[in-house]
Amino acid sequence: MANSFLSLVRKDMLIEWRQKHTLFGVALYVGSTVFAIYMMAGQPEAKIWNALFWLTQLFVAVNSVAKSFLQEHPHRFRYYFTIVKPTTFLLAKMCYSIALMLIMSLVSLLLFSLLLGWPLEQGGLFVVITLVGSISLSAVFTFLSAIAARAHQNAALMAILGFPLVTPVLMILSNLALKAIAPVYQPGWWILALVLLALDLLIIILGAILFPFLWQE
Amino acid sequence: MPEKTFSTAITNFVDKALRQWWWKVICIACLAFTVVGGMLLPVPRLNILNETIRNLYYHVPMWITMMMLYTAGVVYSIIYLRTGKLKDDIYAYQLTVTGVMFSIFGMITGMEWAKYTWGQAWSNDPKQLGTALSMLVYFAYLVLRNGMKDEEKRAKISAVYNIFAFTLLIPLIWILPRMVDSLHPGNGGNPAFKSYDRDFSMTIVLYPAFIGWILLGFWIASICIRINMVRYRQENTYQFEIEKHN
Numbered sequence: 001m002a003n004s005f006l007s008l009v010r011k012d013m014l015i016e017w018r019q020k021h022t023l024f025g026v027a028l029y030v031g032s033t034v035f036a037i038y039m040m041a042g043q044p045e046a047k048i049w050n051a052l053f054w055l056t057q058l059f060v061a062v063n064s065v066a067k068s069f070l071q072e073h074p075h076r077f078r079y080y081f082t083i084v085k086p087t088t089f090l091l092a093k094m095c096y097s098i099a100l101m102l103i104m105s106l107v108s109l110l111l112f113s114l115l116l117g118w119p120l121e122q123g124g125l126f127v128v129i130t131l132v133g134s135i136s137l138s139a140v141f142t143f144l145s146a147i148a149a150r151a152h153q154n155a156a157l158m159a160i161l162g163f164p165l166v167t168p169v170l171m172i173l174s175n176l177a178l179k180a181i182a183p184v185y186q187p188g189w190w191i192l193a194l195v196l197l198a199l200d201l202l203i204i205i206l207g208a209i210l211f212p213f214l215w216q217e
Numbered sequence: 218m219p220e221k222t223f224s225t226a227i228t229n230f231v232d233k234a235l236r237q238w239w240w241k242v243i244c245i246a247c248l249a250f251t252v253v254g255g256m257l258l259p260v261p262r263l264n265i266l267n268e269t270i271r272n273l274y275y276h277v278p279m280w281i282t283m284m285m286l287y288t289a290g291v292v293y294s295i296i297y298l299r300t301g302k303l304k305d306d307i308y309a310y311q312l313t314v315t316g317v318m319f320s321i322f323g324m325i326t327g328m329e330w331a332k333y334t335w336g337q338a339w340s341n342d343p344k345q346l347g348t349a350l351s352m353l354v355y356f357a358y359l360v361l362r363n364g365m366k367d368e369e370k371r372a373k374i375s376a377v378y379n380i381f382a383f384t385l386l387i388p389l390i391w392i393l394p395r396m397v398d399s400l401h402p403g404n405g406g407n408p409a410f411k412s413y414d415r416d417f418s419m420t421i422v423l424y425p426a427f428i429g430w431i432l433l434g435f436w437i438a439s440i441c442i443r444i445n446m447v448r449y450r451q452e453n454t455y456q457f458e459i460e461k462h463n
Contacts (some may be wrong), residue, residue: 143381151365151374160360164353165382168389199388206384210377213298 004084008092009099012068016100022071026064026100030108033059038115046119046181053112054174057130057137058166060104062159065097065141069149070158077215086215087208094142094204101138105130119181126180132193133173136200140166143207150214172196224296228305235439240432247429251422258418265334272330274422278430279323286316286434287355291383294376303453306372307445310362313379315438317355324348344401347390354382 016023037052044052080089109130120126141162148158172192179189234240255274263270293309327345328338339345361378365371 147361147374147378150370151361153364157361157364161357161378164350164357165385167350168347195388199385202384202388206381210381213373214377216373 001085001088005088005092005095008084008089009095012092012096013099016096022067023100026060026104027107029063030056030060030104031111034108034111034115041116043117047178049112049116049119050174050177050181052116053108054133054170054177056108056112057105057133058163058170060108061101061134061137061141062155062162064100064104065138066145066148066155066158068093068097068142069145070155072149074149074152081215086212089215090143090146090207090211091204093146094139094207097138097142098135101134102131105134121182122180126177129173129177129180132196132200133169133177136169136173136196136203137166139200139203139207140169143203143211146211146214169196169199172199224299227292228296228308231308235435235442241436244429244432244436247425248433251426251429254422255426258422260419269330269333270419272326273419274426276323276326276330277423278426279319279326281427282430282434283316283319283323285431286312286319286438287383289435289438290316291380294379297372297376298380303368303372303449304446306368306376307449308442309376309379311441311445312438313355313358315434315441317352317359318437319434320348320352320355324352342401344390351386351390354386358382 033056037056041048041052106127109127141158144158144162144165145155147161148155151157172195176189176192176196251274255271260268260270290309290313293305293312297305297309327348331340331342331345332338335342358375358378362371362375365374
């Protein structure tokens with residue numbers, strides 16, 4: 001299982017590297033979004049900065065993670081079906097999209113700090129929250145893109161399914177991130193962090209349980 | 218397999234229970250008592266709330282009924298994934314749709330109540346936000362279902378989404394709003410209704426109201442299920458024969 005998992009992840013990375021247009025397309029998407037925000041908002045105050053950052057993360061997640069299942073040809077799933085276990089396949093896809101999203105969120109954080117300023121008091125903490133946040137966003141959207149791909153639908157369906165589900169996660173994330181922005185100590189942040197971690201775990205376990213049913217024809 | 222016999226035992230029990238009439242009599246009796254007793258019996262006099270406290274008999278049971286229907290829908294989604302019978306998918310879908318209907322009723326009664334007690338119908342209360350989110354999630358479920366034509370595939374994918382959404386939503390709408398301040402009773406220094414519950418005349422109406430509305434929800438769902446079962450049998454006579462023989 002570990003073997004096929006690793007080779008699946010490696011295959012996705014290789015495809016991504018060979019078809020550079022998708023990778024750089026997403027990077028360009030991030031860049032132009034941040035630039036558009038900069039043109040409209042300039043250098044906003046910390047709270048608005050935070051909200052804009054998480055909104056950007058949401059749209060980047062939808063656009064980059066959508067590729068994980070929707071870019072594959074439907075007939076190729078039948079081939080995968082014969083050679084790997086469904087859970088392995090889903091976990092490999094999740095791993096790949098988490099890696100992609102981690103890179104993209106670091107890129108967008110860099111661009112934000114360049115263009116929109118750096119209102120953070122605890123930069124290191126904010127980077128950690130960003131990384132945890134991109135894990136949960138990409139895990140949810142990977143599973144939803146599997147649903148959208150099986151339903152023969154486009155990325156719009158994924159957004160419809162995902163936005164309400166992911167809004168509470170975004171609220172937790174932005175509240176956690178506010179702790180990194182404000183200089184004062186705020187009590188109760190570790191409860192939110194635990195809730196977020198538990199939620200990440202729940203998403204991955206649920207995905208692993210439910211994906212085999214989605215996979216069958 | 219033991220699981221399969223377990224799920225068929227559940228479905229057989231529910232099928233039998235839905236056909237009986239005694240619970241419908243209880244439902245009508247409870248609701249009649251709720252409407253009459255809810256209007257006439259004395260309630261505690263409280264500032265701001267005044268007589269609007271009688272809305273408690275309508276607003277809270279709506280949410281309880283909605284949660285019961287959603288839970289039943291998820292149970293049927295799980296059973297569908299185990300058995301693969303389209304009948305169970307019809308049950309899951311109709312139960313969930315009835316739940317969506319009750320969530321709309323709960324929202325309307327709540328907004329009406331909020332207008333007279335909090336001053337405006339929408340006041341960004343965490344519970345209102347959580348409810349709005351859960352409504353969006355279930356509307357997305359309806360969109361997902363209506364986008365697919367193939368029955369087997371639609372049943373399977375919507376069952377998977379239903380389980381995924383329900384499991385993610387439950388912690389979010391039951392736990393998170395309790396961690397922040399809310400205008401609802403029992404949060405942020407507001408007195409809970411528990412303290413008024415001691416009032417005998419309210420308790421005596423509230424519990425029949427719960428039973429009556431929950432039974433009404435399942436009654437409506439059972440009628441929707443029967444209509445759709447008839448439609449399904451008419452449209453798939455051949456397939457139904459096969460399922461009967463299995």
